[in-house]
Amino acid sequence: MTAIPVRQSPLDLIGNTPLVRLSGPSEAAGCDIYGKCEFANPGASVKDRAALFIVRDAEARGELKPGGCVVEGTAGNTGIGMALVCNALGYRTIIVMPDNQSREKMDTLRALGAELVTVPPTKYSDCNHFVHTSRRLAEETQNAIWANQFDNTANRKAHIEGTAREIWEQMDGRIDGFTCAAGTGGTIAGVGMGLKEFDEDVIIALTDPHGAALYSYYADGELKAEGSSVAEGIGQGRITGNLEGAPIDTQFRISDEEGLEWVARLLREEGLCLGLSSGINVAGAVALGKQLRAQGRAAPRVVTILCDTGFRYLSSLYDPAWLKAKGLPVFPWLSAETAQD
């Protein structure tokens, strides 16, 4: 007999991801740091959860009907999750994505049968931004809904009802802090709200990359961005519908270099191949662990999100020429290749 239940549908493979103790980060923080393995979802990212909840919510409200179409603007991962969910349920998928995102994500979307539209990366205020383009396309397409992951709170509901409850149960109700970065904000807001329902003393920290405006917003009430980041899928400049009311207690700002250092260490020392948002999250978790200890919490236990697989970034994060072009340090085990050029 197996303790692992047989799932009745591939959609049931979304969520219920493992939680793993990370030894290097735990040593660096002086307390236990755990990562929620969201790369273990069928689409290899945390965004499968939001895609499924958004589709189920639109069905329940009667907006998405058999044979319908879902249109979404995304950095890629939501698109991948959405294409899988829509394939499983018989819907057409149209994905709008900025053309500076990883080639692997675009290739994956095409391979899954999504109709891919790429647009130049622009500011949110530009009417050709991928989010606005996706909304227009949804309006112009018959039987289509706009998933609208940034402002549709079915996104964070996936994390209130799923991710937060899973973390609480996996940690046996003993958790001191949670942190992650925000793209739509669905994960940080949803996990934050869910965990606070279980225990209002759990500290929720936002980990912001450079180039995002949320750190300054939660620190002193002003949306102000400084610097830039190559991390995909995170870095928000506004309070999205999902971020409204998010219970953020404290915040950290993490550089790409710090994030990449953890990506490298987790790969070489622990055998986890991750994307940069995961590295940034782990750096934030180490900072939160240290802060909780400094505040006198004994042996704090901190959880963060391992958002997606590094296999999605072989042509960027794991390509020495790409890293050099971005002025970022090349992973030492790849630098032998670069020595020849």
Ligand code: PMP
């Ligand atoms: N990391 C990656 C790689 C992502 O694609 C996303 C989603 N855009 C996030 C983190 C952030 O998740 P959320 O949208 O829930 O804030």
